[in-house]
Amino acid sequence: MPVIIRYARLxxxxxxxxxxxxxxxxxxxxxxxxxxxxxIGLLILFFQxxxxxxxxxGGWNYKEVLLLFATFHLVDYIMSITFQRNLAFHLPQRIRMxxxxxxxxxxxxxxxxxxxxxxxxxxxxxxxxSLCFLGYVFYLLDFSFTLTQFFSYLLLLMNAVxxxxxxxxxxxxxxxxxxxxxxxxxIFDNLLRICRYPLDIFEGFWKAVFIYLLPLVLVAQLPSQxxxxxxxxxxxxxxxxxxxxxxxxxLIFWKFxxxxxxxxxx
Amino acid sequence: MxxxxxxxxxxxxxxxxxxxxxxxxxxxxxxxxxxxxxAVRNVSxxxxxxxxxxxxxxxxxxxxxxxxxxxxxxxxxEGKVAVMDFTPVRRDKDFLKRVSFISGQRNRLFWDLAAEExxxxxxxxxxxxxxxxxxxxxxxxxxxxxxxILNVPQxxxxxxxxxxxxxxxGLLHDPRVIFLDEPTNAMDLINARKIREFIKKxxxxxKQTIILTSHNMSDIEQVCGRVIVINRGxxxxxxxxxxxxxxxGLKKQIKIVFNGPWSVxxxxxxxxxxQMNNSEIMIDVASDKVAAVASRLFTEYPVKDISIAExxxxxxxxxxxxxxxx
Numbered sequence: 001m002p003v004i005i006r007y008a009r010l011x012x013x014x015x016x017x018x019x020x021x022x023x024x025x026x027x028x029x030x031x032x033x034x035x036x037x038x039x040i041g042l043l044i045l046f047f048q049x050x051x052x053x054x055x056x057x058g059g060w061n062y063k064e065v066l067l068l069f070a071t072f073h074l075v076d077y078i079m080s081i082t083f084q085r086n087l088a089f090h091l092p093q094r095i096r097m098x099x100x101x102x103x104x105x106x107x108x109x110x111x112x113x114x115x116x117x118x119x120x121x122x123x124x125x126x127x128x129x130s131l132c133f134l135g136y137v138f139y140l141l142d143f144s145f146t147l148t149q150f151f152s153y154l155l156l157l158m159n160a161v162x163x164x165x166x167x168x169x170x171x172x173x174x175x176x177x178x179x180x181x182x183x184x185x186x187i188f189d190n191l192l193r194i195c196r197y198p199l200d201i202f203e204g205f206w207k208a209v210f211i212y213l214l215p216l217v218l219v220a221q222l223p224s225q226x227x228x229x230x231x232x233x234x235x236x237x238x239x240x241x242x243x244x245x246x247x248x249x250x251l252i253f254w255k256f257x258x259x260x261x262x263x264x265x266x
Numbered sequence: 267m268x269x270x271x272x273x274x275x276x277x278x279x280x281x282x283x284x285x286x287x288x289x290x291x292x293x294x295x296x297x298x299x300x301x302x303x304x305a306v307r308n309v310s311x312x313x314x315x316x317x318x319x320x321x322x323x324x325x326x327x328x329x330x331x332x333x334x335x336x337x338x339x340x341x342x343x344e345g346k347v348a349v350m351d352f353t354p355v356r357r358d359k360d361f362l363k364r365v366s367f368i369s370g371q372r373n374r375l376f377w378d379l380a381a382e383e384x385x386x387x388x389x390x391x392x393x394x395x396x397x398x399x400x401x402x403x404x405x406x407x408x409x410x411x412x413x414x415i416l417n418v419p420q421x422x423x424x425x426x427x428x429x430x431x432x433x434x435x436g437l438l439h440d441p442r443v444i445f446l447d448e449p450t451n452a453m454d455l456i457n458a459r460k461i462r463e464f465i466k467k468x469x470x471x472x473k474q475t476i477i478l479t480s481h482n483m484s485d486i487e488q489v490c491g492r493v494i495v496i497n498r499g500x501x502x503x504x505x506x507x508x509x510x511x512x513x514x515g516l517k518k519q520i521k522i523v524f525n526g527p528w529s530v531x532x533x534x535x536x537x538x539x540x541q542m543n544n545s546e547i548m549i550d551v552a553s554d555k556v557a558a559v560a561s562r563l564f565t566e567y568p569v570k571d572i573s574i575a576e577x578x579x580x581x582x583x584x585x586x587x588x589x590x591x592x
Contacts, residue, residue: 006393013390069289102374104339106391107362258343262279263334 010108011116018119029122036126040073040133043196063140064228065198070134072196072220075160077127079168083115087168088185090118092175098264100196112252115165145227152231156223159243163218164192166246169254176257195219215242267588269443269475270336271388272311275345276499277306277331305331307499308345318476320507322483322491324587328499329479333445336477337367349443363392368432370451373420380417381431385438392439400437406434426457444468446478458482465489479564483580496585498507502586510582517550519575520559526568536562541576545570 022029047069051062059070088146091114103113106188145153171184191214199210199217211217215238225231282298306328313319323329329556334340336347338361340352347354352361376384389399407413410430420428429449437444446465450458466489469557473550480486486493488508493510495503520537523546530547533539536559537549556574563569 006390011388013387017376017379017383017387020383021376099372099374101334101339101367101369102372104357105337105365105367107359107393108391110357236525261340265339 004206007109007112010112011119014116015117015121020122021118022121023195032122033125036065036123039128040130043069044133056196060198060200063137065139066222067141067227068198068220068224070130070137071157071197071224073130074127074134075157075164075195075219075223076192077123077130078161079124081127083122083165084168085120086115086118087172088189089182090114091172092182095175095261096179100261101263104261105257108266110258111169111251115169134199141228145229147228149229152226152236153223156218156226159221159239160223161217163243166243166250167214169250170246173250173253173257176260191216192219195221196209239260267315268312269315269317269350270311270349270477271346272312272332272336273310273346275306275309275332275347276304276343277328277335278343279303279305291558304501305552306335306342308498309496309499310345311494311500311501311504313475313477315475317492318465318473318490319478320486320493321477321479321496322481322486322493322583323381323479323496327496328495330447332496333367333447333477333479337365337445338362339553363439364442364546365445366436366439366443367445368447368449370429370446370448370453373428374432374435375558377420379420381412381435384431384435388435388438394439398440398533402438402440403434406437409467410434411460416426424457426453426460429453429457430461430464433461437468442474444474444476446476448479448481450480458484462488483578483583487579495583497587507579510579518553518556518577519548520551520556520563521546521548521573521575522563522567522569524568525570528567532566 002068024174047062047065051065055061066174091100094103094114100114104110106113150152167188168185173185175228195216196212199207199221202210217235218239222231222235225235280300280302283301284298306327309332310327315561321329321332333341335342335492336349336354338357341355347360350360350364354361354365374384376387385403388394389396394402407416410433412427412430412434415423415431417425420431423431433449448466450461452460462485464483465476465478468474469489478485490507492505493503494508495499495510517538522533525545528547530539530542531545533549537551538546539549541548549559560572560574563572
């Protein structure tokens with residue numbers, strides 16, 4: 001069986017299992033979906049309240065900020081549906097408890113397994129209103145973008161997800177030595193929330209940090225700029241190699257971490 | 267033909283030493299001291315195709331660590347391992363498709379879902395053709411007697427039922443080498459017997475090489491033809507299970523029933539008293555002195571009956587753990 005079909009089938013199976021697992025606790029499932037939709041609604045209200053007082057934030061108008069916000073949520077949901085919980089929460093626990101053993105003896109790429117085995121279907125159902133919200137923002141923007149701008153947007157969205165996968169994997173891999181990396185994950189989660197706002201609000205040192213050291217501009221700002229056709233060619237050339245660097249570094253670090261896996265005593 | 271070849275295998279772990287209490291934790295956080303533990307020391311052995319081998323030792327002896335190195339979970343610190351000519355730590359897909367590691371202490375099934383769902387997962391992961399999967403599942407489900415619980419969520423099953431489901435899940439892909447880590451651990455007598463019978467039937471096929479760790483000597487006596495005893499990371503015995511009971515330095519038990527007066531003080535000089543009552547006594551005697559002692563008993567005492575027993579495997583292993591035999 002071709003590798004890609006085998007892994008697609010596995011992913012489909014993970015989705016099915018995720019759904020079965022969530023449906024086992026139906027009440028919790030519906031409450032969580034409602035909770036997540038309410039959270040987005042409240043944040044939109046928050047932006048509306050701010051724009052009643054100001055016209056622009058960091059040079060971005062209301063509609064542009066909503067695009068940035070919707071884009072961030074799209075990336076955030078893709079991440080939380082797929083790998084974030086698996087790597088940031090489950091992996092350190094599996095390392096600590098020795099539960100990685102059972103995954104290591106399966107004839108499947110271990111990184112694929114530990115990244116996608118628990119597909120969060122709760123977030124998937126919250127993701128659908130988020131997509132509708134993005135459609136609404138496109139409508140507010142009068143769909144005033146070309147097909148090239150739209151494809152650049154999609155490409156940079158994919159790039160953002162891959163970049164975040166690299167960062168989350170680096171943080172999770174630290175658990176091979178510390179057996180817990182929840183603290184680091186929490187710091188990163190909080191940093192990531194900054195991406196809901198235009199990073200142009202930062203000046204000097206912090207701007208340099210979010211562009212060069214931990215390039216959070218890749219997450220929502222660059223895709224949004226591409227759709228709005230305000231992205232510079234330099235930023236486009238910068239985005240993909242930086243993601244490659246983070247992903248490559250993360251994979252090397254992961255292999256090194258695996259070599260240091262000590263399991264847990266029984 | 268050798269299935270498993272292990273040469274000079276060693277594994278050293280490290281951890282940060284921490285003193286008890288809050289102050290100790292703070293000191294460890296600020297200035298942790300790395301400690302090293304040599305879990306496995308220079309271990310060497312070979313296993314043939316179809317062998318069922320018991321890997322025995324006290325807690326912390328290095329049994330599970332060795333099994334984990336053989337299955338590719340842990341990287342050895344030193345030494346070489348070959349399983350079916352594969353280097354386990356490379357975790358080649360073809361290697362992983364031919365081995366199984368089943369732990370009696372870890373849960374690998376989906377907690378909220380039924381065993382049937384996990385079996386389906388195994389079918390996809392191991393790329394088992396549909397017809398082969400159906401046959402294997404039918405056969406193993408019957409053998410493990412889990413037909414009635416296939417659709418019950420794992421969290422609703424008893425520990426023993428879950429473990430039998432795990433055994434089936436670990437064997438659906440028809441592995442050539444099976445690592446069983448304490449499969450009857452914490453099980454009631456009935457479930458332990460069912461698991462033991464299951465493994466025994468599996469071993470009788472002669473196709474699979476099975477290496478089994480257990481603290482339950484019944485598992486070893488009834489299932490394994492060969493036993494490897496490991497203590498403090500070193501192999502201290504490797505041979506047929508029945509040979510273990512005939513090791514030099516071991517004591518046999520002589521049970522004597524008297525039909526007349528006898529003296530404890532005099533009997534004490536012949537061997538170590540284990541049990542006694544008015545008319546019976548049981549003494550431990552070194553294997554090479556059994557004939558002489560029995561002869562003296564018959565000539566010097568009013569003996570009604572006498573029986574000589576091989577030492578129990580459990581007692582032999584206890585002796586080895588206590589380092590009375592090395």
